Amino acid sequence: MRQAIMLKPGVIEIREVPALRKVGANEVKLKIKKIGVCGSDIHVYHGKHPFTPYPVVQGHEYSGEVVEVGADVEVVKIGDKATARPQRVCGKCAPCIRGDYNICNELKVEGFQAPGTAQDFFIVPVDRVIKLPDAFTYEQGAMVEPAAVGAHCTTRAGNLQAKNVVVTGAGPIGNLVAQFALARGAAKVLITDISDFRLEKAKACGIEYTANAKTEDLATAAKRVFGETGFEVAFECAGVEIALDAAVQSINKGGKIVAVAVYEDRPRVDMAIVGDRELSLIGTLMYKQEDYQEAVTLIGNGQIKTTPLFTGHFPFEKYLDAYKYIDEQGDKTLKVIIDL
Numbered sequence: 463m464r465q466a467i468m469l470k471p472g473v474i475e476i477r478e479v480p481a482l483r484k485v486g487a488n489e490v491k492l493k494i495k496k497i498g499v500c501g502s503d504i505h506v507y508h509g510k511h512p513f514t515p516y517p518v519v520q521g522h523e524y525s526g527e528v529v530e531v532g533a534d535v536e537v538v539k540i541g542d543k544a545t546a547r548p549q550r551v552c553g554k555c556a557p558c559i560r561g562d563y564n565i566c567n568e569l570k571v572e573g574f575q576a577p578g579t580a581q582d583f584f585i586v587p588v589d590r591v592i593k594l595p596d597a598f599t600y601e602q603g604a605m606v607e608p609a610a611v612g613a614h615c616t617t618r619a620g621n622l623q624a625k626n627v628v629v630t631g632a633g634p635i636g637n638l639v640a641q642f643a644l645a646r647g648a649a650k651v652l653i654t655d656i657s658d659f660r661l662e663k664a665k666a667c668g669i670e671y672t673a674n675a676k677t678e679d680l681a682t683a684a685k686r687v688f689g690e691t692g693f694e695v696a697f698e699c700a701g702v703e704i705a706l707d708a709a710v711q712s713i714n715k716g717g718k719i720v721a722v723a724v725y726e727d728r729p730r731v732d733m734a735i736v737g738d739r740e741l742s743l744i745g746t747l748m749y750k751q752e753d754y755q756e757a758v759t760l761i762g763n764g765q766i767k768t769t770p771l772f773t774g775h776f777p778f779e780k781y782l783d784a785y786k787y788i789d790e791q792g793d794k795t796l797k798v799i800i801d802l
């Protein structure tokens with residue numbers, strides 16, 4: 463079968479590797495159909511991902527067709543569409559034992575610290591497999607992973623019902639987080655970015671209130687959208703100090719700020735304001751199985767829209783070209799899909 467392996471930053475080799483073994487009793491073999499390229503993949507491509515050794519087989523946002531199932535597998539059958547969580551966890555550490563396996567002490571993410579799915583076939587343990595409805599396209603299936611990030615992080619700030627919410631950063635994750643906030647009953651959701659292209663995509667996904675942070679600061683935009691009521695929850699999805707700081711400076715007293723982004727640099731936060739206004743700074747990492755299930759449900763019923771997010775397709779052999787395209791396009795691209 464074919465496999466795309468990144469030998470070092472910037473170099474991907476498409477090579478032929480031996481066919482996979484037969485599945486065990488609790489395993490599923492997928493014929494990989496679509497792989498989404500994510501910001502973290504690009505960090506690896508640039509050699510700027512702190513926790514990824516080379517060579518590495520990437521691919522953690524994907525969908526496929528079930529082609530082989532173990533004797534004890536019941537959730538999927540041959541011919542089904544499916545996706546799976548890319549998390550290898552120990553099951554024995556304190557976070558695992560209390561059910562927070564997404565922050566397992568031994569967590570290895572496929573595509574980063576363990577081989578990912580950039581190959582024709584992939585074997586996954588059944589407890590990480592999620593069946594996709596027949597009506598799903600394989601593109602939608604590849605969006606379940608980033609959507610699950612939105613599902614999970616929007617549970618970290620408690621009940622969002624009737625709350626005013628700000629999302630800073632309108633890339634694929636920010637977009638999906640904002641959609642989840644709306645799906646969870648937020649009163650109004652304001653999304654900000656410095657890219658009009660991304661803000662237009664947010665509107666196309668049903669996020670009504672947008673602001674370009676280049677021309678309108680967060681405090682002004684929040685006043686325009688929320689009036690004197692202000693906002694109680696913020697999801698920081700831009701990964702830059704200025705966005706995090708703007709949220710700290712302008713959120714209501716007692717507000718909750720969820721840091722969703724991956725921060726390359728260490729942002730400075732005005733802890734005097736955090737203290738004085740009793741703000742909560744909340745971390746979030748990846749997702750759990752139920753977040754995947756919820757993402758499938760809400761994509762399936764149309765509450766979470768993914769179609770406007772697709773901005774490019776590349777065949778498997780042109781894996782590297784997809785990365786180059788993303789670099790060239792900058793903020794003019796959102797989700798690029800590799801077709802197998």
Ligand SMILES: [Zn+2]
Pocket residue numbers: 500501502522523607608
């Ligand atoms: Zn990703």
Ligand SMILES: [Zn+2]
Pocket residue numbers: 551552553554555556557558563565566567568569
């Ligand atoms: Zn663990």
